Amino acid sequence: MDFYYSLAQIIGFHTLLGLSAYIVLQTGQVSLAQAGFFAIGAYVAGMLTVLAGWHLVPAMLVAGLGAALMACLVGFPALRVRGLMLVIATLAFGEAVRLFFFNFDYQIAKGEVKIGPLGGEGFRQIRWFPENGWTSLEVMLFVWTVVALVAGALWWNDRSRFGAVLRAVGEDEVAAQSVGINLTAVKVTAMTIGGFIAGLGGAIYAHYTTHIEHLNFNVLLATFAIAYPILGGLRSVFGTIVAAIFVQGFLVEGLRFLGDWRNLLFGALIVLAMNLRPHGLIDAATARRLARLFSREQWRGEQRRA
Amino acid sequence: MLEVRGLSKHFGGVRAVDGIDFSIRPGEVFGLIGPNGSGKSTTVNLVCGLYQPTAGEILFEGKDIAPVPTHRRLSLGLARTFQNIRLFANLTVWENLWMAENAPSHRAETRFLKRWIGGRSDARERITKALEFSGLAHRADDLAGSLAFGEQRRLELARALAAKPRLLLLDEPAAGMNAEEIAQLDERIRALQQQGYTILLIEHHMELVMAVTDRVCVLNFGRKIAEGTPAEVQADPAVREAYLGTAQ
Numbered sequence: 001m002d003f004y005y006s007l008a009q010i011i012g013f014h015t016l017l018g019l020s021a022y023i024v025l026q027t028g029q030v031s032l033a034q035a036g037f038f039a040i041g042a043y044v045a046g047m048l049t050v051l052a053g054w055h056l057v058p059a060m061l062v063a064g065l066g067a068a069l070m071a072c073l074v075g076f077p078a079l080r081v082r083g084l085m086l087v088i089a090t091l092a093f094g095e096a097v098r099l100f101f102f103n104f105d106y107q108i109a110k111g112e113v114k115i116g117p118l119g120g121e122g123f124r125q126i127r128w129f130p131e132n133g134w135t136s137l138e139v140m141l142f143v144w145t146v147v148a149l150v151a152g153a154l155w156w157n158d159r160s161r162f163g164a165v166l167r168a169v170g171e172d173e174v175a176a177q178s179v180g181i182n183l184t185a186v187k188v189t190a191m192t193i194g195g196f197i198a199g200l201g202g203a204i205y206a207h208y209t210t211h212i213e214h215l216n217f218n219v220l221l222a223t224f225a226i227a228y229p230i231l232g233g234l235r236s237v238f239g240t241i242v243a244a245i246f247v248q249g250f251l252v253e254g255l256r257f258l259g260d261w262r263n264l265l266f267g268a269l270i271v272l273a274m275n276l277r278p279h280g281l282i283d284a285a286t287a288r289r290l291a292r293l294f295s296r297e298q299w300r301g302e303q304r305r306a
Numbered sequence: 307m308l309e310v311r312g313l314s315k316h317f318g319g320v321r322a323v324d325g326i327d328f329s330i331r332p333g334e335v336f337g338l339i340g341p342n343g344s345g346k347s348t349t350v351n352l353v354c355g356l357y358q359p360t361a362g363e364i365l366f367e368g369k370d371i372a373p374v375p376t377h378r379r380l381s382l383g384l385a386r387t388f389q390n391i392r393l394f395a396n397l398t399v400w401e402n403l404w405m406a407e408n409a410p411s412h413r414a415e416t417r418f419l420k421r422w423i424g425g426r427s428d429a430r431e432r433i434t435k436a437l438e439f440s441g442l443a444h445r446a447d448d449l450a451g452s453l454a455f456g457e458q459r460r461l462e463l464a465r466a467l468a469a470k471p472r473l474l475l476l477d478e479p480a481a482g483m484n485a486e487e488i489a490q491l492d493e494r495i496r497a498l499q500q501q502g503y504t505i506l507l508i509e510h511h512m513e514l515v516m517a518v519t520d521r522v523c524v525l526n527f528g529r530k531i532a533e534g535t536p537a538e539v540q541a542d543p544a545v546r547e548a549y550l551g552t553a554q
Contacts, residue, residue: 177377178377
């Protein structure tokens, strides 16, 4: 059973990573920096619980805020470039973060041993969960509570005007400007929120795995981050959740017996999905059809109330 | 209302707009016409801020608006439609209008959080009215991309109007319309003028321009070649030459 709890935890922080890219992608920005924000969250939270002896929850919040601050700072220059140039710029940032942690030493002595991040060796001893006697099940429930809170907030945001503004910017920047939307403000806000969510995910990841090192936060992770929302569709957070479950639960774990062929199949499936469902598994039309299916009257009523 | 002085926009060596002047009086429908490539759309893009002018001034209600970023010009009272319709295709008709409610002119009405959470109910009445005026009320919940061409044009106009502008820039609103739709557009423009809007109409369709405008400015190769009432402009030999070529 522990295997499944552990898998659910993995899917949990991958979902957070996907959701962090989801809100950025809604504004039409393809960001490969999410793995970098995830790394910042992981290291900050790890250092706070291990070195400063904090409780996990405040450590996670600070980790999220730290990643958000970084995302905001990166957002201003990076979001002035578009399309492929933005992909390159954010990729470079992600790699810079990884290389920073590759060179980052900050160890303090605790009794006999020295603890803390040690460059390429990584950061071991992030054992807040076992030290406080959490069982696998409890950790899983905790992880998914965070996922539910974040997903719920984004789900609600999708229904708010700000959510529609995000999508409007993603649809047509010129038209968005002409109806009075400040592009920079909207994009940087989305990036900052995305950074916060990635930071939370990274904090959870660090405490799940107990040992982090720079190689965990490579380009592959950044690709996963944008793959979930692209695969799932940008109309609903459920698409991202389903995609994370599908990729981590089925493609990565379920197809483990295929060995190296698994990666080939993963690539092929992305290509297939982009051809068959160019706007994601759950695109705008599907999302509306689903909504109508579930509650035709309620949906209409909601729109009318609006 | 709007005064353009010595306005120029050069793209490299191409002088898309080359030192034009015109001024629009409050309450009039001002036509901007000219053959293809004469600089009409560039002029609109300069006025609404998508391009920065190479030289010259754009004064709106006596104020130079060159340093005002595009997204703030809406709150000054400048709204536009596009030659090739630019709706948010994957947003609903309702949401498209909701976006224009983002204008800072509406911001004073409610506090930020209230707008974020309950902005819909505040904007409800205005949007419903705009939808009824455009005859799109029954399609409020449909995606904008699924509308017919004429409906999309009407929605785009409604979106521009949702921001309560004082000057409306219509960039070739009749493009792709049939005779019946153009007749409707003619009526609509007159109705808007009655309601007190000042309109800058960029158009290819001469009948429409001659019918609804008070004054017309004719551009050719980025320069102004004539200005006056529709009748004066039609009689101008330079205009005939630009449109029909020189009689040999």
